[in-house]
Amino acid sequence: MTVEIVKWSPAEPSQAVTALVERERFDAQAEATAREVLEDIRQNGNRAVSKYAKQFDGADLKAAAFRVTAAELTEARETVDASFRVAAREADKRIAAFARAGMRKDWSMSSPRGGNLGEQFTPFERVGVYVPGGAAPLVSTALMTVSLAKVAGVAEIVVCTPCDKRRKVNPFLLNALEVAGATEIYKVGGIQAVGMLAYGTSTVRKVQKIVGPGNTFVTAAKRQVYGHVALDLVAGPSEIAVLADDSADPRYVAADMLSQAEHGSGRERALLVTPCAPLARAAQQELETQARALQRQEYVQAVMKQGMLIVLVNTLDDGMELCNRFAPEHLEMMVRGPRNWLKKVRCAGAVFVGEWSPEAAGDYVAGPSHVLPTGGAAALFSGLSVDDFRRRTSYVAFTRADLSDTLPLIETFGRVEGLDAHARSARIRFQKA
Numbered sequence: 124m125t126v127e128i129v130k131w132s133p134a135e136p137s138q139a140v141t142a143l144v145e146r147e148r149f150d151a152q153a154e155a156t157a158r159e160v161l162e163d164i165r166q167n168g169n170r171a172v173s174k175y176a177k178q179f180d181g182a183d184l185k186a187a188a189f190r191v192t193a194a195e196l197t198e199a200r201e202t203v204d205a206s207f208r209v210a211a212r213e214a215d216k217r218i219a220a221f222a223r224a225g226m227r228k229d230w231s232m233s234s235p236r237g238g239n240l241g242e243q244f245t246p247f248e249r250v251g252v253y254v255p256g257g258a259a260p261l262v263s264t265a266l267m268t269v270s271l272a273k274v275a276g277v278a279e280i281v282v283c284t285p286c287d288k289r290r291k292v293n294p295f296l297l298n299a300l301e302v303a304g305a306t307e308i309y310k311v312g313g314i315q316a317v318g319m320l321a322y323g324t325s326t327v328r329k330v331q332k333i334v335g336p337g338n339t340f341v342t343a344a345k346r347q348v349y350g351h352v353a354l355d356l357v358a359g360p361s362e363i364a365v366l367a368d369d370s371a372d373p374r375y376v377a378a379d380m381l382s383q384a385e386h387g388s389g390r391e392r393a394l395l396v397t398p399c400a401p402l403a404r405a406a407q408q409e410l411e412t413q414a415r416a417l418q419r420q421e422y423v424q425a426v427m428k429q430g431m432l433i434v435l436v437n438t439l440d441d442g443m444e445l446c447n448r449f450a451p452e453h454l455e456m457m458v459r460g461p462r463n464w465l466k467k468v469r470c471a472g473a474v475f476v477g478e479w480s481p482e483a484a485g486d487y488v489a490g491p492s493h494v495l496p497t498g499g500a501a502a503l504f505s506g507l508s509v510d511d512f513r514r515r516t517s518y519v520a521f522t523r524a525d526l527s528d529t530l531p532l533i534e535t536f537g538r539v540e541g542l543d544a545h546a547r548s549a550r551i552r553f554q555k556a
Contacts, residue, residue: 126410157346160315164319223509238519254284255336255341333348389430470501533546
């Protein structure tokens with residue numbers, strides 16, 4: 124499969140590039156299916172969850188078997204190999220360290236007349252985490268979500284992930300969830316998991332917020348339960364853009380593009396943007412060569428056919444403009460002086476700076492969460508962080524002098540807005556009873 128090379132500039136856009144950049148973020152069929160399933164779950168609870176677990180995942184799952192047991196966690200712990208246990212603990216440590224460093228702190232400032240203003244942060248009490256487990260058991264996602272919730276201080280971290288037809292969850296995934304600090308784990312996936320978390324059932328209490336990535340059906344379901352619960356961001360099929368000049372190694376470029384093509388949905392996107400024609404041709408050849416050696420051939424070839432593109436631009440500045448328009452989940456910069464280009468990034472979920480920062484390092488161990496906006500949503504959302512698991516509350520502690528100072532302003536706004544009770548609520552404090 125040969126990946127197409129096309130030319131692009133802001134003045135002369137390419138139809139192929141436009142189609143890739145303006146990709147569909149939501150799927151109409153998924154939206155319709157999610158609406159029907161969610162309403163059934165809202166009305167019928169566990170019975171509907173069981174029905175859709177059977178229909179979509181082939182799992183004969185009754186309500187009594189939804190929750191992963193302590194015995195299943197013990198079995199998973201004893202099943203996984205020692206090297207994985209070490210890897211999971213080390214990744215959890217790095218992710219937690221980054222989360223702690225990035226936590227916003229309570230703060231305050233003095234008001235003009237001796238009072239106090241500020242913000243304080245408190246964790247949600249009960250949060251739902253969705254971890255995909257279909258095409259691949261995303262054990263890293265277990266850590267990249269649950270670890271943050273634990274650091275934030277969430278008391279009840281409720282995880283949903285699909286089981287197989289034998290009602291089993293991958294033991295490596297279960298062990299990662301245990302390491303990260305999940306307090307409840309349910310072997311329910313897809314739309315039915317989102318509905319169960321959002322509405323609750325007779326055996327599963329509803330959560331306050333749902334976070335985590337998923338396929339187009341999970342994304343559609345999350346959008347439709349907004350308001351019943353809080354949400355994090357739009358996180359669907361994976362994507363990558365690589366901005367490269369003639370200093371880049373085409374082997375690295377191709378390998379990183381292919382790393383995002385193997386996830387399995389067929390909707391993944393990979394984009395190389397470069398002003399260097401020799402690099403473009405070399406990367407094109409490397410993509411063909413390396414793809415033939417990969418295990419997940421069917422998935423990779425599908426993305427190479429319809430979701431991968433090499434774009435020649437006139438300058439790196441034009442290339443950065445295209446990357447910002449694409450607003451990718453992951454942006455790699457394999458250019459001279461990459462830190463200088465970092466300041467020019469406006470829209471990207473996460474940036475990987477220089478040739479020693481492959482996107483896979485961010486997926487697994489670097490520290491920032493790999494739950495990131497996709498489908499162009501990086502222009503609107505930021506990636507998952509520890510503060511997504513906490514509420515921000517502002518507070519006002521005025522003195523009598525502060526309120527006296529601002530009383531004329533309050534009365535003016537009340538008069539203009541026609542809300543005299545607002546103004547009166549401040550004025551009455553200075554009137555004798």
